[in-house]
Amino acid sequence: MSVIEIESEAQFSQLTKEDSNRLIALYFHTPWAGPCQAMNTVFRTLAEAHKSVLFLSINAEDHAEISEIFEVSAVPYFILIRNSTILKELSGADPKEFVSALNQFSGESVAQSTSSTNGAATEAQPEQKEESPEALNERLKKLTSAAPVMLFMKGSPSSPQCGFSRQMVAILREHQVRFGFFDILKDDTVRQGLKTFSDWPTFPQLYMNGEFQGGLDIIKESIEEDPNFFQSATQAEA
Numbered sequence: 230m231s232v233i234e235i236e237s238e239a240q241f242s243q244l245t246k247e248d249s250n251r252l253i254a255l256y257f258h259t260p261w262a263g264p265c266q267a268m269n270t271v272f273r274t275l276a277e278a279h280k281s282v283l284f285l286s287i288n289a290e291d292h293a294e295i296s297e298i299f300e301v302s303a304v305p306y307f308i309l310i311r312n313s314t315i316l317k318e319l320s321g322a323d324p325k326e327f328v329s330a331l332n333q334f335s336g337e338s339v340a341q342s343t344s345s346t347n348g349a350a351t352e353a354q355p356e357q358k359e360e361s362p363e364a365l366n367e368r369l370k371k372l373t374s375a376a377p378v379m380l381f382m383k384g385s386p387s388s389p390q391c392g393f394s395r396q397m398v399a400i401l402r403e404h405q406v407r408f409g410f411f412d413i414l415k416d417d418t419v420r421q422g423l424k425t426f427s428d429w430p431t432f433p434q435l436y437m438n439g440e441f442q443g444g445l446d447i448i449k450e451s452i453e454e455d456p457n458f459f460q461s462a463t464q465a466e467a
């Protein structure tokens with residue numbers, strides 16, 4: 230079964246009601262963003278392997294009504310449903326987690342040739358030095374305070390890989406804020422680790438004086454509330 234690209238809310242309702250016993254995988258994305266494009270390929274490959282599952286791909290921007298029903302606030306976002314019940318929700322572009330959830334709920338265990346999520350699979354591999362949680366914590370502490378203003382983004386300021394990161398760069402430039410940046414697409418440990426460290430599930434993430442300030446929406450709100458937000462925040466320490 231190939232992936233069905235949703236064209237309208239009516240089509241979505243029809244497809245999700247038609248065969249309610251079937252496992253349905255929903256994939257919310259914005260097609261222009263680089264990391265979403267990579268996930269598109271993953272989603273398509275999985276659809277080929279799991280014939281019994283209905284795969285629906287939803288452009289979260291074009292179909293805001295559907296995104297709202299499921300309270301999708303970040304993309305890529307995956308939802309597994311059956312009998313109108315949500316079995317699993319996943320945010321972020323970690324295919325391994327999605328594959329295990331899919332295997333678990335579909336009842337068909339498809340060989341995971343491209344991943345080593347199984348504990349057993351790691352045995353045969355050459356020993357890799359895993360960063361301990363403490364070491365990662367130290368690294369993140371250093372990274373988040375590497376400059377007075379640090380932006381954790383997808384891509385680089387001159388070549389953002391996602392619109393959310395691009396908007397944050399534009400805001401910082403507009404306010405003539407000097408900032409350091411880290412491309413989280415280059416380091417998945419930082420990408421996943423920072424979500425826990427900041428207690429924030431998405432990127433971009435902005436740090437000032439080593440303190441987490443927020444994602445794009447929060448920063449926009451902060452500026453609305455206080456047009457001198459950047460000055461106030463960066464001078465607070467001085």
Ligand SMILES: N[C@@H](CCC(=O)N[C@@H](CS)C(=O)NCC(=O)O)C(=O)O
Nearest residue numbers: 303304321322393431432444445446
């Ligand atoms: N509403 C968010 C938008 C950011 C967002 O949704 N980011 C997503 C897509 S770029 C994300 O980082 N997902 C987790 C991931 O890709 O690891 C904000 O205010 O910052």
Ligand code: FES
Nearest residue numbers: 262264265304391
């Ligand atoms: S929305 Fe897909 S990478 Fe940002």
